[in-house]
Amino acid sequence: MRHTSRTITAIAAPVLAAALLVVPAPTAAAGPAEPVYGELVRNGTFDTVTAPWWGAEKASIAAVAGAMRITAAGTGTGTSGNLWDAVVGQNNINLRQGATYTLSFDAKASVPRTVKSTVQLGTAPYPVSLDRNVELTTTSKRFSWTFTSTLTTGDGHVDFQVGGLPEQNVITLDNISLTTSTAREGFYTDPANNAVKWADANSDPREAKIKAAIGDHNSSKWFGNWDADGNPNTGIQAEVSNYVGAAAAKGKLPVLVAYNIPGRDCGGASSGGSQDAALYKTWISAFAQGINGRPAVVILEPDAVAQSSDPACVAGEALEARFDMLWYANQHLAAQGPLVRTYLDAGNASWTLGPDFSGNSGIGLQRMAYLLNRSGVSMARGVSIGVANFHSTDISNQYGARLATQIKNDFGVDSRWVIDTARNGNGSYVTPGVPSSGHVGFCNPTGRKLGVTSRAGTGGAEYLLWIKNPGDSDGNSAQCPAGSPPAGAFSPNLAEALIDGR
Template sequence: MSPITPRRSVLAVSVACATVAVGLAAGSGTASAGTLSGTLYRDPDTAVARWVAANPGDSRTALISSRIASQPASRWLSNFNLSTVQSEVSTYVGAAAGAGQVPALTVYGIPNRDCGGASAGGAPDLTQYQTWIGGIARGLGGRTTLILLEPDSIALQTCLSASEISARNQALATATRTLKAAGAKVYLDGGHSAWNAGSEQARRLVNAGVADADGFYTNASNFQSTGNETTFGRSVLSALSGSGVTGKRQVIDTSRNGGAAGDWCGDDNTDRRIGRYPTLDTGDANIDAFLWIKPPGEADGCAYAAGSFQPSLAASLATGAANPPTTTPPTTPPTTPPTTPPTAPPTTPPTTPPTTNPPAGACGAAYTTSSSWQGGFQGQVTVKAGGSAISSWSVSWTLASGQSVSQVWGGTLSVNGSTVTVRNAAWNGSLQPGATAEFGFIASGPAGASGLTCTA
């Protein structure tokens, strides 16, 4: 840990210690204030779960099992290996889908990671980094996944020159678009409330391509209270809006923020506690999730090796924490985004109402504006099969005056004059009766897409 960044925490890098994931708004039901809903995925094979299984007689086991191992936390991808990352992601995401839940991944492989601190490492260069990101995207296979992209990559830039910052920003923006095209919900590094000012963090997020992302996450590198992070998040969102970027949401890491803040390195600190348990039921329209991005009990690299699971740390965090809520997993995988509005109104509602085309025949399409900014917008289209199974689909509409589509994910774009057509990707063309697929796009001009037609 460099002395010039006393307010941040070194992050774990061990894939073996990485854990669990998250469900989101691909699920049925109503999103609870944020844009996400569903049941969080709890990986049965994590460092804490393995320790609990191997130590049934330890006096700390019951506490750690009930208050930490029982909960979902983010699965980290931090081992740079081009040959295995696709299969690793595919296996993990597939297991979550089989459980009827949607996973979350913390992607941690940017070159010059942690500015050479205790979590140093990552890809040898940005070209190979994008190849690695491509493997992750292929592993997703179009299955909606919550991705926390590169902790500290935006908040920590003290070791980078101006040209290196520019190159990193471009790399993060490219990675965001690649992962979005594979169906991911992508959140960028927002630092935390005791680090950069909200306006400065927003400026950095804009430079790193947050307009193409779903939002940002905070507190993965520290222990600031949820209240502080919520206030900080609102200041970042306000500054983003002032820059013309709207419709974004915050994710807060609550894994270790139930006690004292202060000293950046938590390995020897016994006054920290587990914060809020992971949930998508945030009750706040600005916040998509409270997550355990950093798995409780994994070291920061001070007294113990970064990423190693330490039962003494886990027990300390769990002591005094409330018993976790009980949850019942869904019996079927989530497939359809919620259609009922959030219980609290979103701060930036869609700028145009959904355009629907009920599938009386082979298929239908419904459009909504997911975010907008000065001169452009992001749209989302849900394709729904009718009464018969289909093996492919295409959706067409006519561009309004001043509109042009620059990017599509979840489908293949073609434009003929003012007519836009998006055809299914290789992985989402086959739909059973009543099943849905989604694609999104970035466009310039006034928000909206009317007159959608779907053919199969």
């Protein structure tokens, strides 16, 4: 793929408690189907009410000042009772065996004390997937554990056992959350990424090093014309479905890259794509259907928007067709629902702003905002920045913030951004001895380094992601170092250089 510097016009293992909840919880009234992905707890913020939370035995609950106040009755003067003598909980939580979950909440008590937090089956013998003692003080603290469910059930409970003291006391809970298949539970690693396949197929002294540093962290899978272009019933839909399903089964969030626009990469090292607009629409529609509403991050068509400003690449009717295809893609991905987050690619900081960051870049920002708006960014979650590029996270965040402001000011659209950090550990390449040269050397430049692995974002970015898989070549054109493999081919030499930062 071509990238230029020109300006454009508590992991918690299951712990079985000696004493589990023995009093059946209240039965919830029938209602709509409960979620399987994303946020599973209902009303964890208690803005006005406590429902559907319940208090059993010696626990009474009320919404007070935007939190749940639990009054736990004493068990009798001079008598110390059991934690399960007073219980607060929520029913009908969907759990899947083997999937990853994160439980988190804020809590304090009127006196320092111990309570118990569990995620468990709501019927006898009440097996637990998470069982943690929580030490509370009079100051609110945040508690969080990530665990793997041992249960498959639609009757999971999130419970808090708050009995055990002889005197009445008050516990305050707020911001209770149980999630799965979100960034909090981690990003899915493609088990068949190029680094892993190379390590498995070769006897090489670098094998363990490359697998540990790269193969075990590659979090994006690219889909393009190699995935049954024009034959969605036998190819792309099934491939996407299988990949997203494998991630969902583990409770992880998959990152997919759709890279199949006609005229891809303007005939450069990563050229290809669908043969025409009709085939592309068929392909991207099947791609979206393969996700089937499950949690996923989609990076949509790296370079396609930025390169649309180059008349030597796409112009006239072809330009209008590109806008139409990207709009169509955003429409169909948006139709998959709120668990699918699409980021329309917005190039990189140098491509849009110029290398000097002089402030004389308004036209570039305005132009990019215009192109993104024509391509349907209003239907996307936001934009992707620096895909297959090397700019530092700070520089990409500066660009993201300025671009988001421009899009908001010009078109009234709120836009977030994600950053490709796969190869930006040393920032972008500059001509040795000429720091003013800015970003040059887009194709396998030396001295680059792995960036932080996929995670929730910092500095304004929603996510930091490994999008370009490290070790995969940028191409073998005349602009690349001698001996570079073809675009997309894995090179252990490039991989090791990124690990070592050389």
